[in-house]
Amino acid sequence: MRILAIVAIVMAFAQPYIPVSQAVINPKEKNAVSLYIDNSFSMQAESEKGTLLDEAKDKAREIVSVYKNSDEFQWLTNDCKGRHQRFVSKDEFIDLVDDIQISPVVKTLPEVYKRQQTIFRDNQGPQQTSYAISDFQHGMMDGSFPLTDSTTSNFLIPLSALNKDNLYIDSCWFNSPVQQINQVVELTVRIQNNSANEYEKIPVKLFVNEKQRSIASFDIGAFSTSEVILGYTNYESGIQYGKLQIDDFPISFDDQFYFNYSVSEVTSVLAINGNGENRYLNSLFGKDSTFVYQNVKQGSIDFSNLGLNQLIILNELKNLSSGLEQELFTFVTNGGSLVVLPADQLEPENYRNFLSSLKVGNYQQLDTTNTSVNYINLEHPLYANVFDEIPENIDLPVVFQHYNIQVNTRTSQEKILELRGGKPFLNVYSAGDGKVYLFAVPFKAAYSNFPKHAIFVPTLYKIAISSFISDNLFYVIGDAKVIPVRNLNLSNDNVLVIKDLASDFEFIPEIRRVNKRVDIYPHGQISTSGNYTLYYEEVPLKGMAFNYNRSESEMNFYTAEELKETLFDFGLNSIQVVEVAGKPFVQALSEISQGISLWRLFVILALVFLLIEGLLLRYLK
Numbered sequence: 001m002r003i004l005a006i007v008a009i010v011m012a013f014a015q016p017y018i019p020v021s022q023a024v025i026n027p028k029e030k031n032a033v034s035l036y037i038d039n040s041f042s043m044q045a046e047s048e049k050g051t052l053l054d055e056a057k058d059k060a061r062e063i064v065s066v067y068k069n070s071d072e073f074q075w076l077t078n079d080c081k082g083r084h085q086r087f088v089s090k091d092e093f094i095d096l097v098d099d100i101q102i103s104p105v106v107k108t109l110p111e112v113y114k115r116q117q118t119i120f121r122d123n124q125g126p127q128q129t130s131y132a133i134s135d136f137q138h139g140m141m142d143g144s145f146p147l148t149d150s151t152t153s154n155f156l157i158p159l160s161a162l163n164k165d166n167l168y169i170d171s172c173w174f175n176s177p178v179q180q181i182n183q184v185v186e187l188t189v190r191i192q193n194n195s196a197n198e199y200e201k202i203p204v205k206l207f208v209n210e211k212q213r214s215i216a217s218f219d220i221g222a223f224s225t226s227e228v229i230l231g232y233t234n235y236e237s238g239i240q241y242g243k244l245q246i247d248d249f250p251i252s253f254d255d256q257f258y259f260n261y262s263v264s265e266v267t268s269v270l271a272i273n274g275n276g277e278n279r280y281l282n283s284l285f286g287k288d289s290t291f292v293y294q295n296v297k298q299g300s301i302d303f304s305n306l307g308l309n310q311l312i313i314l315n316e317l318k319n320l321s322s323g324l325e326q327e328l329f330t331f332v333t334n335g336g337s338l339v340v341l342p343a344d345q346l347e348p349e350n351y352r353n354f355l356s357s358l359k360v361g362n363y364q365q366l367d368t369t370n371t372s373v374n375y376i377n378l379e380h381p382l383y384a385n386v387f388d389e390i391p392e393n394i395d396l397p398v399v400f401q402h403y404n405i406q407v408n409t410r411t412s413q414e415k416i417l418e419l420r421g422g423k424p425f426l427n428v429y430s431a432g433d434g435k436v437y438l439f440a441v442p443f444k445a446a447y448s449n450f451p452k453h454a455i456f457v458p459t460l461y462k463i464a465i466s467s468f469i470s471d472n473l474f475y476v477i478g479d480a481k482v483i484p485v486r487n488l489n490l491s492n493d494n495v496l497v498i499k500d501l502a503s504d505f506e507f508i509p510e511i512r513r514v515n516k517r518v519d520i521y522p523h524g525q526i527s528t529s530g531n532y533t534l535y536y537e538e539v540p541l542k543g544m545a546f547n548y549n550r551s552e553s554e555m556n557f558y559t560a561e562e563l564k565e566t567l568f569d570f571g572l573n574s575i576q577v578v579e580v581a582g583k584p585f586v587q588a589l590s591e592i593s594q595g596i597s598l599w600r601l602f603v604i605l606a607l608v609f610l611l612i613e614g615l616l617l618r619y620l621k
Helices: 002-014 052-065 090-098 109-122 279-285 303-308 322-333 349-357 456-465 560-569 585-593 599-619
Strands: 017-019 031-037 072-076 127-134 152-158 167-174 184-193 199-208 211-220 225-233 238-245 256-263 267-273 291-297 311-315 337-341 363-367 371-376 402-405 413-419 424-431 434-439 483-486 496-500 510-514 517-521 530-536 539-547 575-577 595-597
Touching: 002 599, 031 052, 031 109, 052 090, 052 127, 072 090, 072 109, 109 127, 109 152, 152 560, 167 199, 167 256, 184 199, 184 211, 199 225, 211 225, 238 530, 238 539, 256 530, 256 539, 267 456, 279 291, 279 456, 303 322, 311 322, 322 337, 322 349, 322 434, 402 424, 483 539, 496 517, 560 575
Parallel strands: 031 072, 031 127, 127 152, 152 575, 267 291, 267 311, 311 337, 337 434
Antiparallel strands: 017 595, 167 184, 184 225, 199 211, 199 238, 238 256, 363 402, 371 413, 413 424, 424 434, 483 517, 496 530, 510 517, 530 539
């Protein structure tokens, strides 16, 4: 027994193993290793060793421990910073792993592999191996995988959280597109429950300008959605910074949702008159403090100030100059609203080029048939909350003569008011970021009694109010969306600055000038959710809210078997999934990369032989 024990110990020190067909780790060559550690928000979930990110760091250290000190290592996270583009030594790699923090950036596995292949092309080592440590959330496999190099070994190491429950704020929106001062608004909040639990009486709080303005509670079932309406009043004009909040543990990055918007005290309306001022428009807009109303003759237009208005009314212009056409086109496509009232003895050809450029309907011949409006599109936002009840025999405007409006199926038109026989009386068209309203009649008694009808005031009033250009309530961090700033003339020496409302962080974004609009490109410089302000020469221009990507909030993950099936479906046979199955991780990794090691078996045999020897000496006298 003693001789056998000595033999077993000698064999253990010899470290015999059953080799694999192709060893991943070559002890005689220099190995190049690229290791991706997922540090997205879902890695905040709890595991047996703290968080999933903590467990991923431990796995990374164990992987490195299998390699020699002379091997080279490259680490990669979702941030893809410059220091991720080089290989480092074993000791430096371990130090860098300790510094990895949770990041709002999300990467798919195809994006990770493309980056790793780029690194390997720049470092033509004899033995190349890539590892990806992640919880492998659903959606991480989206995209087109690059062609895998046969000389590179690829391993996926899945992690599993202990608790995958998550309750989060998904989105929010206003029920009205325009917010006015001293008016009650309703904000709808969508809550998502990604768990098998049901929740009752969960509070959601609304803060505006750092003051709590509303609170409500909601009930939500398992794996379902709930919408909560929060009502409050805007008492201040200008930029409004909003935040929604719930409490949920342990995944908390999506418990706050930021948004902002602007409240204007007045709406600027400009009437360009071709045949004198319109008394009905003067009565409606000229005496209401809600509007700043101006009349201007067709030949006295200040083109440089057109963009300062929210609504422009073309009142009976018989023709349009090329300069006016260009300025109106820019105004509408940048988000302005345009109302067109035809003139007496209008020549449709004079409007054809302009209206065609906006891709809206054009005027045709004059129809002198007596008719009336017989349809109101009550589903349109213009008439939201206007009528409490519609009688069956409602009195609608009478029309004595009107211009026919061409119906173009290729345009995004909506009928607001319709004549008998289906002809349009008022159509609205989307053009760029703005809207165009075409009336079939001018506001004259010879054409219709519409200017004296009860429906005239709410129609024109709502057109003017809804013409206020509203920007996005929020943006998503990591999205490459452009942030437009309208009607801003920048000189070459002026710069725009974006500042964080909650900290001292600020930066100068890239800008591009497009006509009278400035497009802003954050280029990933914003990494923390919150409210931000855009400044021009220390003057706040607009607010911007940024939220973390909610794709990380869906706590649905691939299991090891599902990963294998997905890789098989993609034809990625060169990528292996590491399953621990109760073994120490280093042992499982060594078996895959080097072969099945037998030294532990011989250590156990040596101990058994020594135990038998002791028993023989004790009992066999």
